[in-house]
Amino acid sequence: MFTNRRILEDGICQDFESLSVSKKLVRSVSQKLRKKRVHRSDGGEEDSAGGVSLRCLTMYGRVGGCKVGADCSEDFGGSSTRRLSASEEGIKSAYRCGTEDCCSYGRKDRFRKRSSRKGLELDELHRNGRMNISLPDDILEMCLMRLPLSSLMSARLVCKKWNHLTTTPRFMQMRKEGCYQTPWLFVFGSVKDGHCSGEVRVLDVDLHQWHKVDVEVLKGRFMFSVASMHEEIYIVGGCSSLTSFGRVDRSSFKTHKSMLVFSPSTKSWRKAESMKYARSSPILGISEVTVDCPITPTQSTRQDRRFPRSRLGGVSDVYEDPHRLSVRRQLRSLSDENASIMGPTKKQRRPLRQRTETSSLRDGGKRFVLIAIGGLGSWDEPLDSGEIYDSMSNKWTEIQKLPVDFGIVCSGVVCDKTFFVYSESDKLAGYDIERGYWLVIQTTPSPPRVHEYYPKLICCGTRLFMLSVSWCEGDGQIGRRNKAIRKMWELDLTYLTWTEVSTHPDAPMDWNAAFVADKDLIFGAEMFKIFGQVLDFFTVCNVGVSDKVMSWTHISRNRVGRELDASSCMTKTIAALHL
Template identity: 65%
Template sequence: MTFSVMSERLTGEESLERDFGSLSVSKRLVRSVSQKLKKKNPRVEGEEGNARGVSLSCLISLYGRGGGCKVGADTGDDLGSQQGRRRSSSSDEGKGYVPVCGNEEASVDCFSYGMREKLWRRSNRKGIQVEEAVQNRSPVNVFLPDDILEMCLVRLPLVGLMNARLVCKKWKNLASTPRFWKMRREGMFQSPWLFLFGVVKNGYCSAEIHALDVSFNKWHKIDSEILRGRFLFSVASVRDDVYIVGGCSSLTNFGKVDKSSYKTHKSVLVFSPLTRSWRKAASLKHARSSPVLGILEVTSDCLIIKNQHPRSERRFSRSRVGGISDVYEDPHRLSVRRQFGHSLDEKPYKFIRQKSERFNKDHRWFILIAVGGLGCWDEPLDSGEIYDSLSNKWTEIPRLPVEFGVACSGVVCKGLFYVYSETDKLAAFDIERGYWIGIRTAPSPPRVHEYHPKLISCNGRLFMLSVSWCEGDGQIGRRNKAVRKLWELDLVYLTWTEVCIHPDAPMDWNATFASDKNLIFGVEMFKIFGQVLDFSTVCRVSDTDTNWKHVSRNQVAHELDPTSCATKSMAVLHL
């Protein structure tokens, strides 16, 4: 009994010694691995400064299957437990990163001491600079991506945008691309601008253009040395450009409005307000002063091509009376349209609609028509010309109808170029077919003949501004007075309808009017009591209500000469 107990005890002690021996071997193995690890990273230390070992679970979690180091790997014994995960942290003593093994959780960071903070500060340098600048109350440099910066610039008013382009080269390039201006037009961020040309100052034709920012009611001056000494020219606006056509200049007294010895111009100038640049377009066939102009923009779905007929194919249909053709089908229903014959020295042509794959939707293609005006010897002209911006060429068109009179106003409306004469006759030029149409309205609005009527096209509607007498509102003893009225022509039944009355008395016999979308702008300038005054008005056209209101009063004319009343011209752009 005693022998058996002693043998069992001896056997248990031998097994315990074997267990201790195996444990000591594992400790030596772990100690050697730990020493090798210390040689590779001498900064790795224990948690309390004593000799430490690394558990096998720590080594397994430290080295993955691919043999690389896992940054921030879980080193706890229970890898599946969420409670055994902790981010790596640097030691408070600043000696390095401490791997913790055994039953405690830890993670290993492969970066050397302080590298994590350096990398973080480098990647967030701009944010740190902004925070330091805010704390020190110093100027902050904000760096925005190009797309966000472009969206900010495109929403600025024109004056702010021009100032922003002066900040740096990058901003200038962003705000000068065709894509930028296309975004500005399509985003409805533009506002109307009124440009006043042909003013006279101190006896000379001024080299200044006055521009009114309608939104802020503020006038600006633009130097235009190229217009110095030029007067009695006509202007037309198309998109972002203004075309200056014809005009006169004195030969003996350069710069003054002197028609005793003068030269009539054929040249056509183009002014771009956005870049404040000038360029030349093709010159007219005939020199003209104060011609009547009309603009038609060509749509992207069709082209208008000019084809001249050979001399052998020319055909003229003349009736027995006055060389006028017979009446034919009339889209205006109640009007009488007549096609007039051409003389043999003219070049008839026609327009053909034709699709083209080469057409660029962003290309600014338009047609400019110039008729009438005064020639080189101050004689009235009845000829006309048409300008194609795509080919940059002028082509003659048929003359105005016989006995039409002197053209005083014109505008393009729904593909037809309407012209009104001083003898109260209305004609329209069919741009596509290339002939004139005589239009009879019933009746014509009564007017004072000293004031020439002005045709206006607004949202596909044809208007006319004329001055007529008002009989004292029907009250006895009230004096008659002259008022300026706005009339609309029904393009189907060809009847004139009074729309509204202009609020100002018609003191200016050469008042200028121009339209932009659903707005009609007017500038009146006159001399009274030895002082030149100016009034700028705007009328919003709608189906329900049409009213005038003032946008500017006496801000420009007090510096100008009274001659400006007769030489001024106006254009409206959306910028």
């Protein structure tokens, strides 16, 4: 019996060696088999109920089949109670070693155990609240850029990674190109208890929800003007009281010449280059220009800056500069003008920072200009001068003054590379941004208006509109009183004629109503005090529809003026952005 057992083990070892299985593996498996064997009552030996067939061992050695201890007696067609001897297993494994039944069973068993183990781990993670599922950055950006702005602001508070991904210029550009932005309306100039609170009221036009943003830098500042470009809002000029900080007081005030930049998408503020002259309530116009567009003062502008002294003043120009009329001086000034036109020389090269900004704009950035004209000066005097801001150089440059006898500017807007301004004396002029000079525009007929209400110029694309208040007859009936209504006119830039296109539904109770355009939408904000309460009405008109009549609709009523003073009707100003 011992001899037969030895011969059988030697044969098994030879079979394993013929299958290129290491001796160490064969030795470990043989030891496990010896431990699991039991003796029968007749002195014979066979595997226990939990024994392992040699066939399974062969497959395990070759392709990693079932684990040690699997019961494979049913593969041979026998009953579950019948046990095969070691010799019979060796013989049958010699004929069935090429099959994959037992191997597939082993794979299923391992997969079942592995799946159950993973399921237990996931359940444990869920119970302990330690589930951490992360997405790739590109997929995460695609998900976040589809969120509305209010939801995007909340998503930035989740973690630093989300905050970083949603504030990069690449993310902003993807969100803008994907048309996931919606119009937002910003209302500045809130006054509470006689003080400028600095609060900015923001309206989500699509969701009809109001939000409030507290701004420290605007506290105590009033009578400033705003303009929007490239998802940013520019606050220009303004006043602040000197006697009591934050109080709207025109008796003792300081006029500012600084410009602040507000980015609503990132809630960040920065200070840009200040104007050369202090202004309150200036008329602003903003427009995109090409990188090669020359923004330089013309010769007439340089002449306007000269202030010759007369003999009555005590000193003449000749005695002040005796070489003023010399030929050498004239040739030198002429060469300086030609050099400024041809470009900077080697000695006049721009600094490294400015060259970097220019190169970045050429690589895909956008350049724009901001024009500020008119307004009130430091001594509350009306101004007829103007300045232009270049985003590429971050500098202000004086421009040519308004035409003579033009009057005080009350409204202005940029349309088709021309800055149109309208005066209180019903005159229209245009400033050519690329050429740098003013043109007086004669229009027929001039829209009738009530002089107590200043007209407002609005531009949508290449279309120029004006909103003015005029008297309307009482429907042709005798005894019916006339009423004042607000009409919208459109100027034909080819024939220079005004045409009435729409009528505002509300009565013109606010003489300082504010209007702003965003793409094909014109937003209006009216605020007035009646019966001791401040009321506000916000309307919108879509001028992009061609087959329908341009009609105004209300988007909000009495949601802002409840907490504000009557002074907010005078200090309010609005801006519109797609965010």
